Amino acid sequence: MIEQLRAILGDDHVLTGQQIARWTQDWTGAYHFQPLAVVRPANTEQVSAVVKLANRTGTPIVPVSGNTGLTGGTRADGAVMLSLDRMNAIRDIRPDARIAIVEAGVILSTLHDATEAQDLIFPLTFGAKGSAMIGGCLSTNAGGSNVLRYGNTRDLVLGIEAVLPTGEVMTLMSELHKDNSGYNLKHLLIGAEGTLGIITAAVLKLHTKPRAYATAMVAVPSLNDALTLLNRLQEATGGGVEAFEYMPRAYIEGHLAKFPDARAPFDQTFDVNILVEVGATAPRDCTVGPDGQTPVASYLEEVLADMFENGSILDAVVAHNHAQRAEMWQRREVAAEIALAHSPIVNNDIAVPIDKVALFLEQIEARMPALDAGATAITVAHLGDGNVHYTVWPTSLDPVVHDAIMEAVEDVVLELGGSFSAEHGIGTSKLPSMRRRKNPVALMAMRAIKTALDPNGILNPGKVLPD
Amino acid sequence: MIEQLRAILGDDHVLTGQQIARWTQDWTGAYHFQPLAVVRPANTEQVSAVVKLANRTGTPIVPVSGNTGLTGGTRADGAVMLSLDRMNAIRDIRPDARIAIVEAGVILSTLHDATEAQDLIFPLTFGAKGSAMIGGCLSTNAGGSNVLRYGNTRDLVLGIEAVLPTGEVMTLMSELHKDNSGYNLKHLLIGAEGTLGIITAAVLKLHTKPRAYATAMVAVPSLNDALTLLNRLQEATGGGVEAFEYMPRAYIEGHLAKFPDARAPFDQTFDVNILVEVGATAPRDCTVGPDGQTPVASYLEEVLADMFENGSILDAVVAHNHAQRAEMWQRREVAAEIALAHSPIVNNDIAVPIDKVALFLEQIEARMPALDAGATAITVAHLGDGNVHYTVWPTSLDPVVHDAIMEAVEDVVLELGGSFSAEHGIGTSKLPSMRRRKNPVALMAMRAIKTALDPNGILNPGKVLPD
Incomplete structure (x- = not known):
């Protein structure tokens, strides 16, 4: 096999042994595996030739690009890992x-x-x-x-x-x-x-590209107030909200613990912290006025001031320059690093209707003590989509307990009309959820399609579809 | 079969013989067929029971709802037509x-x-x-x-x-x-x-729902000027253009011929006529000002005035009330009636990159005389998407000539990076194009999926996939 791969790709682009050390786990560090080889094709023709060889010989192929997934979708024991990294034009x-x-x-x-x-x-x-x-x-x-x-x-x-x-x-x-x-x-x-x-x-x-952004960190009394803020901003800007991210108190604390040089968003601490960003492209919204700010920034500040007045906002900081905006985004973008600071984790990436996020958190938090009394959770959410990353840090090392936690999350999510997998995909870590929760007719159709297109089962086997 | 269908649906909802006269052709009148029966299930369970019966007995099922398609997608000779019209909640x-x-x-x-x-x-x-x-x-x-x-x-x-x-x-x-x-x-x-x-x-x-619309008919010297208008309006409104429809001179003439009570869009006649509509939801764009008009109407009028000034617009009429707006839309929405006023027709529904629409029309018009010297064409286009309905009225009655016209259209479209089927689908009328033009690997994958999900080939057989 290795010889045939070398014939297709050249010796330099078929890696084995010590050369593939960095390919034996993904970014999470949670999954370890031993590929047969890593191949790095230069073009589509080489990808085609490798896959034809694999299909003929029944060799599993695991495609990989940045390897930054969170669900073990690139686990590759005994497989040829096919890296797309050289096809980067x-x-x-x-x-x-x-x-x-x-x-x-x-x-x-x-x-x-x-x-x-x-x-x-x-x-x-x-x-x-x-x-x-x-x-x-x-x-x-x-x-x-x-x-x-x-x-x-x-x-x-x-x-x-x-x-x-x-x-x-x-x-x-x-x-x-x-x-x-x-x-x-x-x-x-x-x-x-x-x-x-x-x-x-x-x-x-x-x-x-939006010509102007208005970005702020906002503390509100509750998730309901957060939704009011979202709706008022969408109304004022004609649907211009680009991002609406929820970081609860524990997330802010986790951020400061993991990155000691980072700053807290506010002088005080709050339970419900929102990163909001509005973008605008129309000239009338983007031209800096005599007050030194863009109209789109004014729309944001007017809504914030009005809600502060009536007590539905507790504090707000508006970014006044690129560095302040970058700092706000940085706090949100290190979410995976914060969540993965613990091991083991039970990683959940769920979606519910956006007005059900509070209910989801309330219900799962009520169930958690019975499953693992000492477990804590790091939550961060794309609140505007109802997409919650609810990462549990269990005290138990027992996989049965971890699966019970995941099952409890699924119970709550499905009761609320949500999905057990919002944006990270299934990979291998969500296979039990797929087996338990996905519509069985849909699962049957997926299996039929997989078999029809991949009769020898060579492409990324063991992912997405439970046995 | 009929008896079994009656057992599932009740006698009143299994139609045969004279009862199905209206189901023996679709809206175009171009396709005639004789279904075995028409069934009208009341709910999903009944649909399921009918399909299970059909799958067991190998009976073809043709689903139908409004029957307004243009590609013969509901042709149902010898099939059970399954109408969804009672499931209308x-x-x-x-x-x-x-x-x-x-x-x-x-x-x-x-x-x-x-x-x-x-x-x-x-x-x-x-x-x-x-x-x-x-x-x-x-x-x-x-x-x-x-x-x-x-x-x-x-x-x-x-x-x-x-x-x-x-x-x-x-x-x-x-x-x-x-x-x-x-x-x-x-x-x-x-x-x-x-x-x-x-x-x-x-x-x-x-x-x-947009709180304000600004709608106009605009005559421009060329399709290039039309694209300039589109880009300037998108720029001025932050992407607020809802519709951008092209009606050439022959379309306007065809409209007046078919609907003698209708009015021409302008006092003069022009080659390139555009229906443009801008919508706005943000309060700042929708509030009627002291001049009696909304800001969004002003954005439109400013762009029109400026382009008129420099000669890149020849004439423009802005709708000042609902009736005027409705009249503009009515002219566009009867397109299929205008195109189908002739028989036979060669119906083309193609898409090209939006800056290639003029080139498409130029090239196909240059080829047409050699195919059918007396043929005329009615064109109407969703110009903002590059989607052109190019309906040929051939003088020839020979299906071979009709197919040659279609093939010429495909040639030009594919040279320009377009699609031979933009929005009407394949049905039966575009099967030759699918056979000739669709990527063969994609066709193979489609057939594999069809076989995997419908092993007995009962659902809408003979549509979409060429033999």
């Missing part, structure tokens, strides 16, 4: 068409820099943006902090190129906003976590 | 969550009325809105006139319930904006034209 950025054509190995923040240089944005953003690559973003349908405004990854993709499990290259690099020519295979592969095909390139939608 | 509209929960048989304009009563909109709209039903809109991923602002149907759907070809009910009625729990079967069924499942209900996204 931004092939084209066309400002008039508002598209970027990129390969799977482009790092998300590299794409951000390239598009912003042209006054455009690729809006997808989250903490791992400096390592995560486009291939992984698409394969997991990554979410992040401004889904509220711009949608999930799938909403930002016009076309894809992918290598199917048979090794055939499927070229659907559409640049169009309307294309109804048969089943939507693009949406099927996006979010399939590399089990139905390896996405090698994509046509991405770009958006106008 | 709007189960719930929840303004706070901005969702509507509806059954497949709800007529699109009925949903419009119900949501607008709550200051919300379900934005999908097109000429057949008074007959088209939600089930068909989803099954065809309908487009329409404001995709530019709100996306295609699939972008407006949070969850679906569907009966799979085995008769199993797949319930994915998510109300969430983030849900990454396995393959996206919702997007697979949307646009599958009833070949992979029968969508019986859906959770739909609602949007804030």
Whole structure:
């Protein structure tokens, strides 16, 4: 096998033994595995050749790009890991068409820099943006902090190129906003976590870069007041809220404990802390006025002042320059580092209707003492989407207890009409939830599709679909 | 078979013989067929029972809702037509969550009325809105006139319930904006034209109803000037353009010929006529000022005045009341009636990058005389999406000539990076294009999925996938 891979890729790009040390775990450090080899193809043809070989020989292939996932989706014991990192060309950025054509190995923040240089944005953003690559973003349908405004990854993709499990290259690099020519295979592969095909390139939608942002940290008495703030801001700005992030007291404390040089958001401490950002593109909202601020900043400050007046805001700090804005975002973007500061963890990434977030937290916190009396939890939420990262730090080391915690979370979530997996995907860590909670007819259909497209079961086996 | 269907549905809801006269053709009148029977289930359980029976007996089932498609997607010779028209409940509209929960048989304009009563909109709209039903809109991923602002149907759907070809009910009625729990079967069924499942209900996204619209008919020297107008309006309004529709001289003439009581848009006649509409929700854009107009109307008029000044607009009429706005829309929404005034027709629904629309028309018009010297064409376009309805009225009655015209259109479209099917779908009329033009690996994957989910081939056979 190794010899055949070398024949396809050259010796330098088939790594084994000591060379693959860094590939034996993912970013979380929670999953350890021993791949057979790591291959680093230079182009789609090489990906195709490797997959054809694997399909012929029944060798499992685990595609990997930034390896920053949180659900063990790249576990690769005995598999050939196929890294897309050398396929990192931004092939084209066309400002008039508002598209970027990129390969799977482009790092998300590299794409951000390239598009912003042209006054455009690729809006997808989250903490791992400096390592995560486009291939992984698409394969997991990554979410992040401004889904509220711009949608999930799938909403930002016009076309894809992918290598199917048979090794055939499927070229659907559409640049169009309307294309109804048969089943939507693009949406099927996006979010399939590399089990139905390896996405090698994509046509991405770009958006106008907001000319002005207004960013603030706001402390409110309750999550209900937070929703009032969100609705009033959406109303005042015509839907201009880019991000609306919830950090409870324990998160702020966890942040200061993990990063001793960091600053608290307010002089006092509060239970409910919100990072809010409004963006504007229309000239009338962005031009700095005689008072030295943009209209969009005024809209934010007017709403804040009014709510402060009537007691539904306790404190607020508005960013007055780029450094202050960056500090606010930094506090939010290190969430995974804060949550992973403990081991073991029970990692939950759930979504409920946005007016049910408070109820979710109340109900799960009421159930937790019976499951693990000493357990604590670090919560951070994309409140504008109802997406809560509820990470439990159990005292127990017993996997049965960990699974019971996860099951309790699922119970509460499903009672509230939510999802046990909002944006991180299934990987391997959410397989028990899929088995227990996913609509069985949907599971049956997924298995039928997997078997139809990957009859030999070579692509990222053991992920997404429970046995 | 009929007896068994009656046992499931009751005698009144299994129609045969003379009772099904109105079901033997679709709205276009171009396709005639003889179903075995028409069944009208009252609920999902009955749909499931009918499909289970059909799957057991190998009976073809053709789902139908409003029957307003343009591609022969409901041709049903020898099949049981399953009409969703009795499943027409709007189960719930929840303004706070901005969702509507509806059954497949709800007529699109009925949903419009119900949501607008709550200051919300379900934005999908097109000429057949008074007959088209939600089930068909989803099954065809309908487009329409404001995709530019709100996306295609699939972008407006949070969850679906569907009966799979085995008769199993797949319930994915998510109300969430983030849900990454396995393959996206919702997007697979949307646009599958009833070949992979029968969508019986859906959770739909609602949007804030614009508080103010500014609508105008604008004559410009060229399509390039039209794009300048679009870009300037998007810039001035922060992306507020809801619709941007192109009607060339022949369309305006065709409209007046078909509807003698209608009025021409301008005193003079022009080659390039645009219907543009801008919507606004933020209070600052919508409040009527001392000059009697809203700020959003001023933004439009300022851009128009400036472009008129420099000669890149030839004439413009702004709607000053609801009746004037309705008249402008009426002219556009009768497009299908105008195009179908002739028989036979060669119906093309193509998309190209928006800056290539002029080139498409130029190139196809240059090729047409060699194919059918006397042929004329009625063009109307969602210019903001690059989606052109290019309907040819051939003089020849020879299907070979008609197919040659279609092939020439495909040639030009694909050279320009476009799609031979933008929003109407494949049905049966675009099967030759699918066979010739669709990526063969994608076609292979589609066939594998169809076989996996519908092993007996009972659901809407002969549609979407060429033999």
